Amino acid sequence: MVADRAIDSTLESSQQSLKQAFEKAVKSNQPTAKFREVLTACALARADESGFFTQTAVRGPLSQMLGRNIEIGQPWQLADVRPRVCYVGLVFKQDPSPAEKGEACCAAQMFLNSGNGIVFRGALGPWYSEEKREFHLRREAARDLVSEVLKSYEKDHGAPPAELFIHARQRFEDEEWNGFTSAVDPRKTQLVGVRIRTTQDLRLFRPFADVPVLRGTAVTMSKREGYLWTTGYVPRLRTYPGFETPKPILIEVNRGEGDLKTVMADVLALTKVNYNACDYASGLPVTLKFADRVGEILTASPRGLQAPPLPFRFYI
16 A cells, blocks of 8 residues: 555656646747647657657647648748848868968858758868968859859759858958959849957946847947847847846948848847757857857868768758
């Protein structure tokens, strides 16, 4: 009888723990949230022999519960993005065993409004300057790298992008930019070079509010440069998902002609495309957030140096 009571007590305790875990999982401050229905639909979805199920398997039970047809797409897909826009982040990494001092590999990370990305391996060369402590491409290497990006985009979309934004942590030099422009038809594609870097020299405080500066706050210094707070208080979440005082990133339209407000809005949206984490948003756009990690993979082995274009998810 003692064993029976112990079993009953254990079962009751387990059920209570599961109930608490369920309530915690579906809790939301948003009245329109459907966490409870989605979690229930996942439980009702048909699983395979290994116990896994696809997002398609969830659509049927969820549509039944909500009484309407539900289309399930990628949760990281950008909303309200202009058609035929393409974002490219430059990746540089010094080779661990360079043949010459300053040699490094380069790559380009292409991201579309769907949130998907492709990594293109560039050439190995003397791209690093000890004097400037910056990476810059020669004209031919820059041209070849952007040509690969455009070739891939046209293959999937049937036409070149209407807008091509190249994100980097440093300003573009003349030779480098001439290489990029030589690969682009200006009649079909507007090419814009954007410099993005973290800063430590500016903070905003709200003396009459109990919460930090709002995420998305911007301070423009000129028509081509300004500060953007990609982290901060989020009214929808009713909290600031961070620890320190929010710090802005500095955004500069370094080359080409682009509207600073549009560039900032795009960068802010790209901070939410990191589907490798459960964060609401990252401090940097996905075009630059994983540049170092992608570079480490490309230089990890001789085989990586000849890597073909691969989806971004293969690198994270």
